[in-house]
Amino acid sequence: MSAWNDPPGGFLPVSMPDYLPRPQLSAIQLQRLQSVVSRAYDRVPLFRSRLEERHLTPASIASLADIAKLPFTVKADLRDTYPFGLFASPMEEIVRLHASSGTTGKPIVVAYTQADLDVWSEVMVRSFAACGLHRGDVIQNAYGYGLFTGGLGAHYGAEALGATVIPISGGNTERQLMVIQDFGVTALCCTPSYFLHLLESARETKIDLSRLRVGVFGAEPWSDSMRDRIQADSGIRAHDIYGLSEIIGPGVGVECAHQHGLHIFEDHFYPEIIDPETGEVMPDGAEGELVLTTLSKQAMPMIRYRTRDVTSIMGEPCECGRTLRRIRRIGRRSDDMFIIRGVNVFPSQVETALLRVEGTLPHYQIVLTRDKGLDQMEVKVEVTPEVFSDEIRKLEAVQHNLEASIENILGLRVKVTLVQPRSLARSEGKAKRVTDLRNL
Amino acid sequence: MKLKQLSLFLENRPGQLRAPLETLGGAGIDILTMTLADTAQFGILRFIVADPARARKALEAEGMIVSTTDVVPIQVDNRPGGLAAVLAAIESAGLGVEYMYDFAARATPDKAAIIFRFEDPDRALEALKSAGVRVLTSEELLGK
Numbered sequence: 001m002s003a004w005n006d007p008p009g010g011f012l013p014v015s016m017p018d019y020l021p022r023p024q025l026s027a028i029q030l031q032r033l034q035s036v037v038s039r040a041y042d043r044v045p046l047f048r049s050r051l052e053e054r055h056l057t058p059a060s061i062a063s064l065a066d067i068a069k070l071p072f073t074v075k076a077d078l079r080d081t082y083p084f085g086l087f088a089s090p091m092e093e094i095v096r097l098h099a100s101s102g103t104t105g106k107p108i109v110v111a112y113t114q115a116d117l118d119v120w121s122e123v124m125v126r127s128f129a130a131c132g133l134h135r136g137d138v139i140q141n142a143y144g145y146g147l148f149t150g151g152l153g154a155h156y157g158a159e160a161l162g163a164t165v166i167p168i169s170g171g172n173t174e175r176q177l178m179v180i181q182d183f184g185v186t187a188l189c190c191t192p193s194y195f196l197h198l199l200e201s202a203r204e205t206k207i208d209l210s211r212l213r214v215g216v217f218g219a220e221p222w223s224d225s226m227r228d229r230i231q232a233d234s235g236i237r238a239h240d241i242y243g244l245s246e247i248i249g250p251g252v253g254v255e256c257a258h259q260h261g262l263h264i265f266e267d268h269f270y271p272e273i274i275d276p277e278t279g280e281v282m283p284d285g286a287e288g289e290l291v292l293t294t295l296s297k298q299a300m301p302m303i304r305y306r307t308r309d310v311t312s313i314m315g316e317p318c319e320c321g322r323t324l325r326r327i328r329r330i331g332r333r334s335d336d337m338f339i340i341r342g343v344n345v346f347p348s349q350v351e352t353a354l355l356r357v358e359g360t361l362p363h364y365q366i367v368l369t370r371d372k373g374l375d376q377m378e379v380k381v382e383v384t385p386e387v388f389s390d391e392i393r394k395l396e397a398v399q400h401n402l403e404a405s406i407e408n409i410l411g412l413r414v415k416v417t418l419v420q421p422r423s424l425a426r427s428e429g430k431a432k433r434v435t436d437l438r439n440l
Numbered sequence: 441m442k443l444k445q446l447s448l449f450l451e452n453r454p455g456q457l458r459a460p461l462e463t464l465g466g467a468g469i470d471i472l473t474m475t476l477a478d479t480a481q482f483g484i485l486r487f488i489v490a491d492p493a494r495a496r497k498a499l500e501a502e503g504m505i506v507s508t509t510d511v512v513p514i515q516v517d518n519r520p521g522g523l524a525a526v527l528a529a530i531e532s533a534g535l536g537v538e539y540m541y542d543f544a545a546r547a548t549p550d551k552a553a554i555i556f557r558f559e560d561p562d563r564a565l566e567a568l569k570s571a572g573v574r575v576l577t578s579e580e581l582l583g584k
Contacts, residue, residue, distance in 0.1 A: 383449045383505055384505070385505050385507070388447075388449055388505045388507050389447075389507060390445065390447035390484060390486055390507055390509045390557070391484075391538055391539075391557075392477050392479060392484060395449075395482065395484070396479065399481075417481060418449070418451075418481065418482055419451055420449060420450065420451045420456070420504075420505075421449070421503055421504065421505050422503040423451065
């Protein structure tokens, strides 16, 4: 991906598409859009039937603007067709599966052909390059390895860059710090909140992080003020990286040296902003829901996938010279999903867990806090007559069963607090289930 | 004989105990005895009144969750070792005590009344009878 004799720190040929003149980029996008729509139409029954309902065919796409005619794809489509219903390649051509949490306990499954993995590595190489990384850098990858796309996505990208990769995966703070110090790590991939935790622990244990110069942080929302704190406290450059499994994983977009919005790799992922209520496409600069179309995916093309992430497209050119448009840092979502410690959580999953223990759904509220850089989730549950007992140990057992049931579904340890009946705020219409006190 | 005890869930924060007590006061219900069990997170108020059904109704009308439990009032000699003797009898009857507390409203100088919560109150009553432990009646306890 990067040649052995490319100068470290110099311009990488693999980054060429970052700087394409817009007319050329648009021509590539249109050609790719047309072929990916054809592929999905021919091979994905759900997509074909939706086009037929609208009396559309792949030939209806004559310009990039015609994409607005196409139906949206939503997360529920992946769930409803679980596990393989949206695949556009036969299993003989699929070389990798990943999965992430869905809304009902069943994961959503995503697939890659070898060409898809190559694209993924390419956009990760371009992401790392945009963060100022190159051959000679020692990259510690603390994203979780496994079904989660973060670990392997960053891993293969860093290898393709020619950097030295330390596949340490998540957790074990003490070992993370020892390796950073002893192996002379120059760049770290993890969630921003975990990095804050590492920083704090390093201070307590007097670990030397002075060789570390770049952080590639993603998988959860964070803010400019958090970046300012990280950069001031650690002296590193902290870059936001964006991605989602449904599209490819990490590497959909990344911040360049100017750290002002995330460049979307538009030659592979076509971004639109829509009004989440009406579905209308909105102009650059307007805030709305980010919709992404994969322009080169084989195994699982995603046409107009509604990410539920709220942002806006920055159309103006970036000082770095990249012609790729940017999106503003994502701070919130248009649904009630939230991300905690890299895990997507829907309140409906918590409801499923509560139902399993209690039989009926108690009134509850989710409270998110950030303690020492680590996100904490508390579920306040109103005591119901069905579970109330005069014995402390029985109530404590209810509490522990609720915690275990939630952990079972989310894979996350949470704190359950029993509260008095009618003590949680009732709202008219849709209940506000999540209180986010994390100051992102 | 068995006695009806009421229990209330209380969150562990200031002011939580006052509300139910005001409700009972407003309904003219006198608490004969009570005990508060607490953990770091929550507490359970357990209490005995003369008319538990009416008390429960008044509390539930305020949206509180009340549970009713059978407890056993036992007479204990008011002397050193009095309670130990009763506990020995309970133990040899093979009964486990969930919790217990003093019945405050009783004014007999030489006898005390202790409220016991057993896992199975009916079985406990039988066993206590044959162990010669004196179980009080509600008339004796509540004076009616």
